[in-house]
Amino acid sequence: xxxxxxxxxxxxxxxxxxxxxxxxxxxxxxxxxxxxxxxxxxxxxxxxxxxxxxxxxxxxxxxxxxxxxxxxxxxxxxxxxxxxxxxxxxxxxxxxxxxxxxxxxxxxxxxxxxxxxxxxxxxxxxxxxxxxxxxxxxxxxxxxxxxxxxxxxxxxxxxxxxxxxxxxxxxxxxxxxxxxxxxxxxxxxxxxxxxxxxxxxxxxxxxxxxxxxxxxxxxxxxxxxxxxxxxxxxxxxxxxxxxxxxxxxxxxxxxxxxxxxxxxxxxxxxxxxxxxxxxxxxxxxxxxxxxxxxxxxxxxxxxx
Numbered sequence: 482x483x484x485x486x487x488x489x490x491x492x493x494x495x496x497x498x499x500x501x502x503x504x505x506x507x508x509x510x511x512x513x514x515x516x517x518x519x520x521x522x523x524x525x526x527x528x529x530x531x532x533x534x535x536x537x538x539x540x541x542x543x544x545x546x547x548x549x550x551x552x553x554x555x556x557x558x559x560x561x562x563x564x565x566x567x568x569x570x571x572x573x574x575x576x577x578x579x580x581x582x583x584x585x586x587x588x589x590x591x592x593x594x595x596x597x598x599x600x601x602x603x604x605x606x607x608x609x610x611x612x613x614x615x616x617x618x619x620x621x622x623x624x625x626x627x628x629x630x631x632x633x634x635x636x637x638x639x640x641x642x643x644x645x646x647x648x649x650x651x652x653x654x655x656x657x658x659x660x661x662x663x664x665x666x667x668x669x670x671x672x673x674x675x676x677x678x679x680x681x682x683x684x685x686x687x688x689x690x691x692x693x694x695x696x697x698x699x700x701x702x703x704x705x706x707x708x709x710x711x712x713x714x715x716x717x718x719x720x721x722x723x724x725x726x727x728x729x730x731x732x733x734x735x736x737x738x739x740x741x742x743x744x745x746x747x748x749x750x751x752x753x754x755x756x757x758x759x760x761x762x763x764x765x766x767x768x769x770x771x772x773x774x775x776x777x778x779x780x781x782x783x784x785x
Contacts, residue, residue: 637663
């Protein structure tokens with residue numbers, strides 16, 4: 482089956498718009514931020530900019546706290562953008578939408594990016610952010626017993642890897658991992674899936690991003706490719722959202738299956754008829770909005 486007509490019209494218009502040149506990393510980052518800035522920023526009860534203590538210096542962060550009676554559950558969110566693009570400010574519309582949909586708190590944490598800072602800098606920052614939130618939850622009005630980790634795309638890879646590193650970390654062990662169309666096997670860029678509507682997508686640039694991020698690191702280790710972790714036992718429960726026409730979907734589905742085989746509870750939210758990146762498109766078409774609502778409901782159920 483193809484895409485919903487309303488969503489397909491939106492996607493065709495999006496693909497027909499002039500693309501960015503991306504001549505430099507700075508150009509690509511500005512173009513990515515401008516694309517995300519087209520999405521509205523729904524109101525959240527309290528939004529606070531924070532600074533997290535990181536292993537190489539301060540990490541920028543932003544806490545989104547919907548109205549909540551008592552200490553709120555919280556997810557430490559790691560943005561997408563192929564490890565190279567994106568930051569806390571540009572992903573503000575996405576995290577606001579997730580906070581509104583779930584009704585729980587989200588703290589968006591920045592991280593060092595390649596090419597300036599290759600692996601494992603981003604993962605080290607992600608782990609530090611989860612530990613910092615767990616240690617400071619009470620003073621922020623958050624529940625230290627309900628701290629999870631989340632991310633989309635490249636951020637989903639960081640979230641899954643951080644959950645693996647923190648699975649036996651005592652108070653900082655995440656109680657939930659939320660992986661939104663995540664990259665979980667970085668050995669190579671997977672081929673695109675056959676497109677039922679004949680859409681032509683621009684080159685992804687994922688191969689260059691992986692090279693910039695990993696710079697010769699072992700691509701088979703669980704800190705890089707969580708799907709290849711030989712032992713998934715002891716990981717926190719997971720909410721995993723996919724997009725039907727996303728080349729990363731098979732990885733996410735395989736990871737969900739392996740988690741279940743290891744005895745880890747999994748809520749799999751299929752993004753039927755959707756594409757990679759849909760989290761920012763809920764204001765433009767019904768299907769992305771419905772998928773975000775389903776993710777929010779799964780997160781709220783898991784944390785409450």
